[in-house]
Amino acid sequence: MNEEWKDYPSLTSVKALPDHHLLCIFGNGDVRRYDFRRHLGLPMFQLLNEPAYFRAVQTDPHGLGAVWNDDMDIAASELWINGQRVEKTCGQPTLIAPDLKF
Numbered sequence: 001m002n003e004e005w006k007d008y009p010s011l012t013s014v015k016a017l018p019d020h021h022l023l024c025i026f027g028n029g030d031v032r033r034y035d036f037r038r039h040l041g042l043p044m045f046q047l048l049n050e051p052a053y054f055r056a057v058q059t060d061p062h063g064l065g066a067v068w069n070d071d072m073d074i075a076a077s078e079l080w081i082n083g084q085r086v087e088k089t090c091g092q093p094t095l096i097a098p099d100l101k102f
Contacts, residue, residue: 010063011076016055020048022066023086024079032083036074045072 009026017023022034036054039045048054048068057066060073067073 008077014066031086034079034083
């Protein structure tokens with residue numbers, strides 16, 4: 001296993017947000033908002049232009065990323081590196097997803 005890979009926390013929860021964003025909660029407690037729109041033009045992600053399909057995102061059972069099906073996923077390291085950190089207030093992400101539980 002690549003040593004750099006170990007430096008990224010696992011993904012523990014993911015939620016689709018409006019405008020093709022993902023709210024990602026990591027094993028170390030950090031929360032990041034990831035803008036997925038830059039990937040929507042890629043052939044492998046064409047189905048995700050459909051909002052209902054995008055909302056079907058799930059966390060990989062091993063915490064390695066966010067998945068939609070066997071052909072569409074995104075690595076936890078990508079979500080971590082390029083996600084925008086979200087500050088939490090009272091243990092919840094501020095004004096982004098009040099129904100998401102930690």
